[in-house]
Every structure is written in structure tokens, then in C-alpha cells.
Amino acid sequence: MLLYDLIIRNGMVVGPEESFTGEIGIKNGKIIKITRDIPIEGKAKEEIDASGLHIFPGLIDTHVHFNEPGRTDWEGILTGSKSLAAGGVTTYFDMPLNSNPPTIDAYGFRLKQEQAIKKSVTDFRLWGGLVPENVQLLEELIQTGVIGFKAFMSPSGIDEFHHSDDATLMAGMGEIARLGSILAVHAESTVMTEVLAAGKIKEGKFSALDYCESRPIISEMEAVRRLLSYAELTGCKVHIVHASSSKVVELITEAKKKGIDVTVETCPHYLSLTSDDFARLGPIAKCAPPLRSSEEVEELWKVFANGEIDVIGSDHSPAPPEMKSSKDGNMFAAWGGISGAQTSLSVLLEEGYCKRNISLQKIAAAMSTNPAKRFGLYPQKGAVAEGSDADLALISLNESFTLKADDLFYRHTHSPYIGKTFRGKNRITIVKGSIVYRNGEILPQENTETIPQ
Template sequence: MSIYDIIVRNGTIVTSKSIFQGDIAIKDHKIGAISKCDSLLETGHTEIDAIGLHIIPGIIDSHVHLNEPGRTEWEGISTGSMSLAAGGVTTYFDMPLNSFPPTINKQAFRLKETLAKRKSVIDFRLWGGLIPHNLNDVEELHRCGAIGFKAFMSPSGIEAFQHIEDTALYNGMEIIASLGSLLAVHAESTVITEKLAERKRYFKQTSAFDYCESRPIISEMEAVNRILSYAETTGCKLHIVHASSSKVVSLVTEAKRKGVNVTVETCPHYLSLTSADFSKIGAVAKCAPPLRNGDEVEALWTSFANGEIDMIGSDHSPAPPELKQVSDGDMFKVWGGISGAQTTLSILLEEGYWKRNIPLQRIVEATSTNPAKRFGLYPFKGDIAVGSDADLAILNLKQCYRLSEKELFYRHPHSPYIGKKFRGRNVTTIVKGKVIFKNGRMMINDKQEIMP
């Protein structure tokens, strides 16, 4: 009789294709056996009774900003990865711009990689940056293991990470295509957003609604149309990040029909918060592109239900509280970024599964399976199958809770979701066969328990 490291028994196992009752046995960081009918007769050094609970593949968050090195006081790898683990995330891809130095060459990549190996409590990959003056570094970043490259078509807000003009962008896409890699883009029109913002500020129109109106959906659509034409011409694999509207998603869907190799993500905040919420909550709900109205939220859910949205990324973009303060009511001045690494799954369960009858399989597909396939990690990640990494999130779909600052692992526990009531939460996170998070506590080295 085999003895496994862990056996998770009696759970409802959910993949992107199926739901069934069964046991999962883990050995040497991998899934060693799965039962679909009868209980496994083998034993485990640790046994977890998951009766009444659902087990999904660990979430892959392809879009986070942990800011280390250089801006650890904004978040940091330790607190950021613990926050992700608490939310059922087992792998994240860290964006290149908020670090200092930004991840735009081999030296910066190796520095961040070394820190992440030492400090991250879950698995990770790193994005490389594409900026106007690092095209000669792209191939070396790819050899270092960059999961892909990130570029901004409008100013990023970080001086050391400049947005890239069209000629350099096109040239960079040719290089990335030759490497078989992928480009992710923040797609907003610089001309439209800067001209509208300039006009708003001239007339001292600086409220939350004014900020949203200065970055309209048409700005995203213009930039997405442009970058799709470059992808079609260069053959570069493309990923549109944080689409805020179904109108943007529709452009991607049409491009797919034409044979363009493109995927699109949206974020939990675009599926759960509106511009009216932004006006009420304040600066902690500021982001770019901005939040949209309620009709846009519903249309985005329709796109998600139809399978047109490939994946969900939290776009966790934290900042110290002082950068989120508005002294004179000018919403243009404050840092634009939402802290959301820990709440992605709760939002999808509450707003999607419970309120809009989105199947769990579709949620798994968008949060785990599709990211794994798109970024070359499947089948080792993104599925519950024999031989896959033992990356699991165990959920209590019926558990209700109201989010409080006290349970956030963020370095700065502010969030637009504080006070919001959720149904469904992650109760246990297993990363490569190790229980990392359980019932509100981080489990470090199998002994040390850390609370927020």
C-alpha cells in the first residue's frame, strides 16, 4: 500500500471540463492519484477531509505588481505572495515596471528573481519590460526565462518605465515574434487621454467622474485596434491586459476570427465596481483604465459567460496610504492602482457564481487553465490531473464573510472591498504539495503560523 504525503478526501473536484466527487493523493510535489468513485485505500502522512468543500486548480494570477526591489514599502514579495496565497493563488506573474530598477535587462531580472526565490511563499514567473530603449535586451530577457513582455501604449506613471511609441513598438513585436514569446499591452490612447485630462483640469473638473470621462472606452478601443493590426502584420502573440469594457473584448473576438494570435483579460474590479462606486469609495478605487458604469459591468459579465474573456488578472497595484490621499479633491493627482490580490476568487464566486449563475468550470478555466495554456505551463499547472503540480485551492462555497482590514495580508491593508459581504471563500491553499494557507493563517515551514 502506498503512503502519500497528503490525501485530500471527499471533496468536490472542479476542473475546466468536469465536476466530480473524489480524493486527491499528493506525492513529491505532484498529484499522484485521483479517485472519482471509491475512496483511495492508501494512506497519507497528512489527511484533509474536504467533505462539503470544492477543490479547484490553484489560481494563476498573470498580472500583479509586487514592486520589489526598490519599492518594497509599497508592497513587497513577502506580503504580496502571502496575500495571493490567502486568495487561493498558487502562481503569479510579476509585472516589470514598479520595481526599481524595472525589469528591463538581465541584471534587473536576476536581481528580482533572486529576491522572489527567497521571499515568495508561492510559485512565480517574471515579466520582462519592453520600453523604447531596451530592444537589444529583449532576447537576453527571454533567455533568462521571462514569461513574456509588457509594454505601455500610454504613460505608465513610472518615470523609469517609459511608454513606447509605435515604431519602436512594432520593431519590438518583430523581435518578440522571432523568439516565440508574447507581448502584453496596456492599451489606451495617449493623445485622447492626455487631451481630455488637460481640458478637465483646465476647467478644474477633477472629481472621480471627471477622471473616468478623461479615459473613455474609445481610448482603449483606438489603441487595441492599432496594436491588433501590428500583431496581425508581425505575427507577434498578443495579450490585451485589463480590458474594462465588452466593446474592447469584442474587438479581440473579431481579431481571433481573422486568425490573430491574441488573448484578453479583465480584472475583478471591472466585474464588481462601477464609476459610481469610485465616486463614493474614493481614491482606493482609482485605476487605469477607470471603472465604468453599471451597464458596462453587466456587458462584461456577458462576455465572460460567453467565453470571450480568456482570463482574469487581479492587476494588484498597491501603494502606500499617502499616495491614495486626496486633499483638494483632485482625483488626477493620486496613484492609480487597486489592491486586489487577495479577493479575486471571492469576487468571482459572489458576483459570478452566486449572483449570475456562472459555472465553476468557467471560473476555473479563466483563472487557471487558460493562463497555464497561454503561457506554456500546461499541463503541469492549470489542471487537477495525475502528474500535474499539486497546486490546489480548497473552497467553502457557502461560507459568508464581510471583508475587514484585519484579514488582509497586504503591507497596507486598504481595499475598495472592505466592508463588502461575500459568499464563498478559499479556506486552504496547497502549493506543490505543501499546505501554505489554512483557515486564515499562513503556514510557513510547516510550523510557523502567520496572521495578517
């Protein structure tokens, strides 16, 4: 009789086309058996009765800022990965800025990797950066194992991570194409945003609405058009991060039809929060690009429902409370970044599945399968399938909860979602066959100190 490490019984498996009642057998960190409607024969060291739970492929958050090493007073790998595990995320991609040194060379990569190996509760990959100073180092970063590269078309807010001018983008994208990698881009027009912000500040206009008006949707659109022309010329694969408007997504949809190799990400906050929420909540809801109108939120949901949005990433960008405050109501002075790593699936289930009838399959695709495919991890990740890593999230879809600060595992327990009620609660998170989170608690793990494969 086959001996498993773990058997999950009586769960509802969220497959790519449909959900089905099934059982899952796990051994050595892999799914080795899935059955439909019949029990798995065999014994296990541990069993989970998943009656009433939906089994999602472990979520992949392609966009987090954990700031380690160098700025762990903002967030750290341990607290950040705990929060992800609590939200059903089993793999994350950490961005190259905010840490000090940034991940723009092999030295910076190794420093961050060492900390992640020691501290991460979940699996991980690391982004490398594209900045004006390191085009000649991109091959070196590829050899370290970066998942791809990240560039800013407007200032990043971090002194050590400069934004890429057009010449840097062209040179870097040519090299990234040669290396067979991918470039993720923060696309906003520097000229537009800086001129508009300077005008607002000169007039003494510092409100949330003024900040939003200084970073209009057309700024994103201009930058995306420019980037797509470079992608078409160089053949570089590109991934547009945190698109805040359907108008941006539509540009990318048209580019796909032309054969440009491009994908687009949006974030839970653009699907759930508005500029009015920003005005009400203050700096805790400040981000770049900024939150948009309620009409824009609904249009973004429409293109999501049409399958035009490829990936949902949290863009978890935390900071200490003193940086998320505004003196005299000056929203330009506060740090821009929303803490959202723990709540991504909660937002998608409440706002998408419950309120707008978005299927579980679409949600699982955008939060797991699509990122795995885009970044070369499929079918190791992103699937509930025999042979795949046993990365799973067990969700109670009919359970409601109101988010409290005490629920959060962040270093700084602030969030624009505190006090909101969600339907659909993560109960258990499994990473490579090990239960890392169960019913509100992170479980202790043996630290194997192995590099993710």
C-alpha cells in the same frame, strides 16, 4: 502499500467539464492519483478531510505589481504572495515596472528573482518589459526565463519604465515574434487621454467622473485596433490586459476570427465596481483604465459568460495610503491602482457564480486553466490531473464572510472591498503539495531556494 505525502479525501473536484466527488493523492509535489467516488488506498504523512469543500486548480494571477526591489514600501513579495495564497492563488506573474530597477534587462531580472526565491510563499514567474531603450535586450531577457513581455501604449506613471511609441511596438513585436514569446499590453491612447486630462484640469474639473471621462472606452478601442494591426503584420502573439469594456472584448473576438493570435484579460474590479463606486470610495478605487458604468459591468459579464474573456488577473497595484489620497478632491493627483490580489476569487464567486449563475468551470478556466495554456505552463499548472503540480485551492462555497481590513495580508490593508460580504471562502491553499495557507493563517515553510521549473 503506496505512501503519499498528502491525501485529500471526500472533496468535490472542479474538473474542466464537471465537478465530481473524488480523492487526491500527492507525492513529491505532484498529483499522482485521483479517484472518483472511491477512497484512495494507501497511507499518507498527512490527510485532509475536504468534505463540503470544492477543490479548484490553484489559481494563476498573471498580473500583479509587487514592486520589489526598490519600492517595497508600496508592497513586497512576501506580503503580496501571502495575500495571493490567502485567496487561493498558487502562481503569480509579477509585472516588470514599479520595481527599481525595472525588469528590462538581465540584471533587473536577477535582482527580482533573487528576492522572489527567498520570500515568495507561492510559485511565481516574472514578466520582462518592452521599453524604447531595450529592444536589443529582449533576447537576453528570454534567456533569463521571463514569462513574456509587457508594454504600455500610454505613460505608465513610473519614471524608470517608459511607454512604447509605435516604432518601439513595431520593432519590439517583430523581435518578440522571432523569439516565440508573447507581448502583454496596456492599451490606452496617449493622445486621447493626455488631451482630455489637460482639458479637464485647465477647467478645474478634478472629480472621479472627470477622471473617468478623461480616459473613455474609445481610448482603449483606438489603442487595441492599432495594436492588433501590428500583431497581424508581425505575427506577434499579444495579450490585452485589463480590458474595462465589452466593446474592447468584441474587437478582440473579431480579431481572433481573422486568425490573429490574441487573448484578453479583465479584472475583478471591472466585473464588480462602477464609476459610482469610485465617486463614493475615492482614490482607493482609482485605476487605469477607470471603472465604468453599471451598464458596462453587466455587458462585460455577458461576454465573459459567452467565453470571450480568456483570463482574469487582479492587476494588484498597491501604494502607500498617502499616495491613495486626494488633496481638495483632485482625483488626477492620486495614484491609480487597486489592491485586489487577495479577493479575486471571492469577487468571481459572489458576483459570477452566486449572482449570475456563472459555472465553476468557467471561473476555474479563466483564473487557472486558460492562463496556464496561454503562457506555456499547462498541464504542469492549471489542472487537477495526475502528473500535474499539486497546486490546489479548497473552497467552502456556502460559507459567507464580510471582508475586514484585518483579514488582508497586504503591506497596506486598504481595499475597495472592505465591508463587502462574499459567499465562497478559501479554506486551504496548497502549492506543490505543501499547505501554505489554512483557515486564515499562512503556514511556515522550509525555504528550499529553488528556481521555479
